Amino acid sequence: MATPFLVSYDPASASNGISLQQIAYFGRVLVKAADVAQIENFVKQNFRRLDVYVDATAITSTGDLVDILNAGAAKIFISLDQLTALSEEQSVPSSRLVVYTSSDSQVEAFQKWVCQHIEREEAGLATDASAVHAISVKLGLNPEAQLLYRTYSGDVTEAAIKDTMKQGAVSIVPATALTVERDESSGKIQAGSLIAARGVADQGNGLYATTVTDERGTCLGFVWSSDESIAEALRTGTGVYQSRKRGLWYKGQSSGDVQELIRVGFDCDSDCLVFVVKQIGRASCFGPYTGLSRLNKTLQARKADAPAGSYTARLFNEPKLAQAKIMEEAEELCNATTKEEIAFEAADLLYFALTRCIAAGVSLEDVERNLDLKSLKVKRRKGDAKGPWAEKAGLVPTAAESKPATAPEKKEEPKADDSRIEMIRVVTASTPAEKVQDYLKRPSQKSNDAIVGLVKPIIQDVREGGDAGVLKYTHKFEKATSLTSPVINAPFPPELMKLTPEVQEAIDVSISNIAKFHSAQKSSNDTLQMETMPGVVCSRFSRPIERVGLYIPGGTAVLPSTAMMLGVPAMVAGCKKIVFASPPRADGSITPEIVYVAHKVGAESIVLAGGAQAVAAMAYGTESISKVDKILGPGNQFVTAAKMLVSNDTSAGVSIDMPAGPSEVLVIADKHANPAFVASDLLSQAEHGVDSQVILIAIDLNEQELQAIDDEVDRQARALPRMDIVRGSLEHSVTFVVKDLEEAMALSNDYAPEHLILQIENAESVVEKVENAGSVFIGQWTPESVGDYSAGVNHSLRKFSIASLSVFILTLPATYGYAKQYSGVNLGSFLKHITSSNLTADGLLRLSKTVETLAAVEGLDAHKRAVSIRVAAMKQQ
Numbered sequence: 001m002a003t004p005f006l007v008s009y010d011p012a013s014a015s016n017g018i019s020l021q022q023i024a025y026f027g028r029v030l031v032k033a034a035d036v037a038q039i040e041n042f043v044k045q046n047f048r049r050l051d052v053y054v055d056a057t058a059i060t061s062t063g064d065l066v067d068i069l070n071a072g073a074a075k076i077f078i079s080l081d082q083l084t085a086l087s088e089e090q091s092v093p094s095s096r097l098v099v100y101t102s103s104d105s106q107v108e109a110f111q112k113w114v115c116q117h118i119e120r121e122e123a124g125l126a127t128d129a130s131a132v133h134a135i136s137v138k139l140g141l142n143p144e145a146q147l148l149y150r151t152y153s154g155d156v157t158e159a160a161i162k163d164t165m166k167q168g169a170v171s172i173v174p175a176t177a178l179t180v181e182r183d184e185s186s187g188k189i190q191a192g193s194l195i196a197a198r199g200v201a202d203q204g205n206g207l208y209a210t211t212v213t214d215e216r217g218t219c220l221g222f223v224w225s226s227d228e229s230i231a232e233a234l235r236t237g238t239g240v241y242q243s244r245k246r247g248l249w250y251k252g253q254s255s256g257d258v259q260e261l262i263r264v265g266f267d268c269d270s271d272c273l274v275f276v277v278k279q280i281g282r283a284s285c286f287g288p289y290t291g292l293s294r295l296n297k298t299l300q301a302r303k304a305d306a307p308a309g310s311y312t313a314r315l316f317n318e319p320k321l322a323q324a325k326i327m328e329e330a331e332e333l334c335n336a337t338t339k340e341e342i343a344f345e346a347a348d349l350l351y352f353a354l355t356r357c358i359a360a361g362v363s364l365e366d367v368e369r370n371l372d373l374k375s376l377k378v379k380r381r382k383g384d385a386k387g388p389w390a391e392k393a394g395l396v397p398t399a400a401e402s403k404p405a406t407a408p409e410k411k412e413e414p415k416a417d418d419s420r421i422e423m424i425r426v427v428t429a430s431t432p433a434e435k436v437q438d439y440l441k442r443p444s445q446k447s448n449d450a451i452v453g454l455v456k457p458i459i460q461d462v463r464e465g466g467d468a469g470v471l472k473y474t475h476k477f478e479k480a481t482s483l484t485s486p487v488i489n490a491p492f493p494p495e496l497m498k499l500t501p502e503v504q505e506a507i508d509v510s511i512s513n514i515a516k517f518h519s520a521q522k523s524s525n526d527t528l529q530m531e532t533m534p535g536v537v538c539s540r541f542s543r544p545i546e547r548v549g550l551y552i553p554g555g556t557a558v559l560p561s562t563a564m565m566l567g568v569p570a571m572v573a574g575c576k577k578i579v580f581a582s583p584p585r586a587d588g589s590i591t592p593e594i595v596y597v598a599h600k601v602g603a604e605s606i607v608l609a610g611g612a613q614a615v616a617a618m619a620y621g622t623e624s625i626s627k628v629d630k631i632l633g634p635g636n637q638f639v640t641a642a643k644m645l646v647s648n649d650t651s652a653g654v655s656i657d658m659p660a661g662p663s664e665v666l667v668i669a670d671k672h673a674n675p676a677f678v679a680s681d682l683l684s685q686a687e688h689g690v691d692s693q694v695i696l697i698a699i700d701l702n703e704q705e706l707q708a709i710d711d712e713v714d715r716q717a718r719a720l721p722r723m724d725i726v727r728g729s730l731e732h733s734v735t736f737v738v739k740d741l742e743e744a745m746a747l748s749n750d751y752a753p754e755h756l757i758l759q760i761e762n763a764e765s766v767v768e769k770v771e772n773a774g775s776v777f778i779g780q781w782t783p784e785s786v787g788d789y790s791a792g793v794n795h796s797l798r799k800f801s802i803a804s805l806s807v808f809i810l811t812l813p814a815t816y817g818y819a820k821q822y823s824g825v826n827l828g829s830f831l832k833h834i835t836s837s838n839l840t841a842d843g844l845l846r847l848s849k850t851v852e853t854l855a856a857v858e859g860l861d862a863h864k865r866a867v868s869i870r871v872a873a874m875k876q877q
Helices: 011-016 020-026 036-046 062-070 080-086 104-115 120-125 129-139 158-166 191-198 227-236 291-305 311-317 319-335 339-359 364-375 387-392 433-440 448-465 467-477 501-525 560-573 592-601 611-620 637-647 675-686 703-718 723-730 741-751 763-769 784-789 841-857 861-876
Strands: 005-008 028-032 051-055 075-078 097-099 170-174 208-213 219-225 240-243 247-250 259-266 273-279 424-427 487-489 528-533 536-540 547-551 577-581 605-607 630-632 664-669 693-699 734-738 755-759 775-778 835-837
Touching (some): 020 501, 158 170, 158 191, 191 227, 291 311, 424 433, 448 637, 467 611, 501 841, 547 611, 560 841, 592 605, 611 637, 630 637, 693 723, 703 734, 734 741, 784 841
Parallel strands (some): 028 051, 208 273, 424 734, 547 577, 755 775
């Protein structure tokens, strides 16, 4: 199913051409190997979606060439000298080697090399190209391996590629020269035109016969394509075809049963175009799925919406049960003897094994791609059974037979808390008003005096000891004893920000959206000039804070999203010096996603420290850490206390954003709300920490409707890896049952939540009733997760408990150097700004991969599920 061209891709300049996701439409990509480990990682990360060809001509070690093949590279491009060296590796299949030649003499040398590898009596026959072809067949090379691959010394043109195509060769085209857009003014080559050029059109209608299959090759239908529909399919990334009656046919435009484009190509003789798609919604009329495909689809649907009490639901919600059943069925398969028994037990094992996969987000396609990857292994392990299993099967003597010994007693593991995970329920109509207010209180924090007492000595040590003081506490708290410097400076080494293409693309999309939204806010700070009376001109203008320090937490989750939400506005504002601070890992390294964001926003340095020591380092400066004028970013109580202490120290001359408290969300839901969506939004905040608080305000819901939400909360929570954190958070979280919308909004405004989610009918019309909130998420297709990552609004919100604040007053004009951070009193001093996100179903679908990728990086599964549950619900409609 290969395309008539091969796209070469340089990850370092990915933004200058079509994306890796778009390259995947053509099934294969060529990357140049410089760093072997980096290339191996690239191959492994992208194996699931496309064949990776590697230009390995710069690799000198034969072992490295084998390692690249072993990682799953489809082919490697090598020189004749490398080919000669590899010929000694008997396990290297020639079908995965492409020899680079640049002259006729090298072609002749290649012919001679081939001759040396066939029987002696035939060696003298290979004197021309046709003989080389015959020898290639004798050597067992597959037909595609005999193709010529052509590169271009200058700018490649569409005409040159099509000419090469006619000659039966494959053009190597840089990703930067291609486009999937239909705008010819860019001067780039339209990929759709190249695809169409290879097709054989039907003589009757001039269209291309097209088969549509899913990822496993199951036929979903037979359709027609045109030059225009091919180009539109590549542009939109969906199934677009040519209807002989209606023109362009966007599959699923009316039914909702859309097709996500995965790959496009041709059959072996190019007279049939092949579209590989991911079917969303109902499949075609070609017949139902069968066998493993049917089981895969059924389990995926059950995961999204398993009937309450069903056995499959139990397997998804009780991992230990699934593990036990897999071991049970594996043993029964081993003990089966007849053909019927073996088939029966194998079917059971496949069912439970695939259920385990789907529960972990692994599809049958993922499993099959891993099987394909294993088939590409050049060097294989011996494959003996491991000790206990070998003993059980009688392959080796048992431990008792070979060496009598008393097995050590196993320590009894503590029993897991299996109680129901649920929130406190309060019916406001039957609860005294003062009791309702008590339930609205945030979770209690440690005594401010106790925290301050712990933080003060740390700040003092850093202020007096500088770098040594910072390292002292980094060694103590982060266990990063190998660190000898508390900071890394730009430009940051590429090896510190190695990311998968998916994560890098997700971060790039998010940074772009955040930058667009914050750039649009500049107009509110434009210079204002007016003549209040003749000869009297008043003006107002803004200037960026010169030096800012951005604190990125690194406690229970990795948070590149916070780095983006702080770093991008600083970049857009024009701050001259941006300093990141984030706790390192025990080995002294920093999260690569955070380093990448720091690189993208132009940060000067990253302080390798967390807690009060990081705050003090940025507030006062050290030998190697720059002093800043303002510190922003969330953190725990120690970070908050440190920020408040340094901001009240006039000698520090530093301000802060606002003391941050635990994360919180308030969801308002009525009878139209989807219980699964409500639960996913509550859990997406509960997983932040045990001190997080989530609140549900249920408008006139009956017991059955409330129970449906409670059941979803319990079911979804048990599927989360951070279940214990969620349980701790929900113990002090509350469901308020109110009579109407007016009471719900009054309660919400009183609480003033950090995140407010409106899962109610006509949600947009209710926004005008919002008086107090950090950020509002409107309607069923707008989970809080999109605001946390990629929609564009800022998730670094002002969340704090009034009781924890130290109040101080500044008289104007600002003294003690605070003019660096504060402007004079103006209208903005009296305004509060509330951000809002409002996504359509299509908008969420387009953004879902980006949000899910970043949530996976941060290990916040509930955030990811808040999106994936909605996407799955779309497929059911």
